Amino acid sequence: MSKHLPLSEAVLLWLEHARNLPPTPQAITDAALSVLPEWDALEEAVAAAAPRDEHPDLYAKVDGDWTPNYRTLLGESGLGEATRLIAQGATVPVPEVADSFVAFCTHPAPVPERWLLLNATFPHGTRIPLGRHTLQTFTLEELLQTVPMPALNGLKPDGLDLGLITGAPFLHVPDPDYVVTRRPTWFDFTGPRAEAQHWHALLPLMLWDSYLLRADSVFTVQRGRRFDLNPAAVPLTIRVYSDHYGGQEEVEVRDTGEFHVPATDLPALTAFCTAISAKIDAIMAGVTHKRRIPRLRARRLERAARHLLSAYQRTHADYGVWEVEADELHLDYVIALEALLISPNDDENEGIANNFRSRAAALFLTTAEQERTEALVRRAYKARSTYVHGDVIKDQTEQEKLKELRALRHLTLQVILRWLVLTPSGTDDLAPLLDAAAQGTGREQHIDRPLRAFFTATPPRSRPADITTA
Incomplete structure (x- = not known):
């Protein structure tokens, strides 16, 4: 000094x-x-x-x-x-x-970072690399180091209550090219929405558990200079506590949603995210001896992830979406599935629907799951055609539609995960292997064995019903 x-x-x-x-x-x-x-x-x-x-x-x-x-x-x-x-x-x-x-x-000027606040709960001390991103929960002391003049925290009546976000999960990533021209908001129309920009990091977390995970807000941080999270950007809920006198007290707390990770699951989550991030990186980098296929595979994965995330951001509860958007979310899930399962070699006029069903089913290891998957994909594709052709889906009640949408969301997660596990293994296109597996050829070598190996070594939170360790 x-x-x-x-x-x-x-x-x-x-x-x-x-x-x-x-x-x-x-x-x-x-x-x-x-x-x-x-x-x-x-x-x-x-x-x-x-x-x-x-x-x-x-x-x-x-x-x-x-x-x-x-x-x-x-x-x-x-x-x-x-x-x-x-x-x-x-x-x-x-x-x-x-x-x-x-x-x-x-001190040197800090590099700008983009921070995403997630509606989830992770253990204290969580720090998981996700490609260029990092998933991290911050202590109050760590948050204080990010704001200008930490000594003033708590003195400003309109200041951010750091206690509200202490322990909250953030995805942060350096963004040295980001130019801060105004206070960023969630609806910043100067570029793609945040879930689309940061899908590489969000996707492994979503594949770990089927409970809903969303980005509640996105903002810019220059540690020690800018901390642009507005208190209004933190979704709140009311929690009722009992006091010492037998009464009850209502307290506003951060809405943590349904995606909760206990401390006992943190090692498994870290291993899973590390494995999935590596597979995403391999696909996006195009690790193969040909040029056209890597670009195609990368576009397929990105497109599927973007549509999945778009549907997630508009799903407010496990069985809850706005009724007027239910058909659009249905379409998002079907597009995500088609992006991964329809081959560039398919005839545009013949067999696409059949290939779509059989390839989705071929990703599952038991007859029961294959039949369930094929039936769900058949209904989903029919509903998709009805919607895009301007008709109205009339044969479902609202409750039935929400139940079907939830089942389709879970299936989409499983298909993306299995596609990621199988696709980077030196194949130009996964479709021929799935077609052969549907006919009983090469199934054990190309589908069953790699899936069992992955789900045994780095399983998600819930082992799928068709996966056994035998």
């Missing part, structure tokens, strides 16, 4: 002067723009401790000259908020604020 003592002293001098300022953001900005010796001394100290060639993010051009950017120094650092609190008469830990400001100016 002695190296940056002049900067620390300049901050302390400015904060001392803050007691004389009106407690409004505009007044504080005006003070920084006026000719105040305290602010001039602060800018000079910043320029000496953090020259522009080392910290260009701190500077802006004014009248042709590069000077420390007052918006950055006041806004992103948290110094403006500390100034306002002191002007209001609040008790602020001034030495900690000064230390944070010095670190803000002299």
Whole structure:
């Protein structure tokens, strides 16, 4: 700290002067723009401790000259908020604020990250690599290190309640090319929706357990500078607790949804996610001796994942979707299945529906599951045709439709998982192997044995009914 003592002293001098300022953001900005010796001394100290060639993010051009950017120094650092609190008469830990400001100016600018808040519960200390992403639950101390001016947390009446998201699961990924131009929101129409952008990391978690998993919000973090999660972006629910006097107290807590992972399952989840992420990476990288097929396989997987995620984001409970969207979700699941099971060599006019059914069934190891799968796919494909041709599905009640949609969701998860297990094994196209297996040829070698091996070594939470370890 002695190296940056002049900067620390300049901050302390400015904060001392803050007691004389009106407690409004505009007044504080005006003070920084006026000719105040305290602010001039602060800018000079910043320029000496953090020259522009080392910290260009701190500077802006004014009248042709590069000077420390007052918006950055006041806004992103948290110094403006500390100034306002002191002007209001609040008790602020001034030495900690000064230390944070010095670190803000002299440390390298953090790489922007995209963070997704999941509606799920994972054990404390969870940290699972998922390709470039990381699934992590954060302690309060760890979250404090991500926000500007940790010493101010809890002092701002409109600030984020970090206790609300302590222990919450986040998927985060570095995004060095992301340019922060405004506060990002869930409905940010400048690019694809978040579930589509981050399907590589979401898919392994969804394949682990059929309980619903969604991204509740997405935002930008520059650790120590920006923490753009708005409290309104955290879905809440009411939980009732009994008090010591026999009464009840209602408390707002984060809605954790239905996807819960106990600590005892964490090693198995980690192993499963590691295995599935490797298979996704292999397909997306196109590990094979031909060129066209890798691109096709990668597009197939991405398309299936996107449609699956699109349906998940609009499914609010195990048996719950908006009635007006039920048919569209049905179509999403069928498209996901078709993306993986229809071969580029299939005749467009003959046999596609039959191939679709038989290949889906061939992915299952017992006669009972094959028959159940074929019947479900037959009904799903018929409903899909009815919908896309503009007709109305009339032979199902709302309850029957929701039950069928749930069964189709579970089947889609199983087909994607089995396709992932089998496809990267050196084949150009899985369809011929599934067609042969449906005819009783090569089934044990190409289908049954690899599936049993995978489900034995790295099983999901629930072992499928057709998989035995024998």
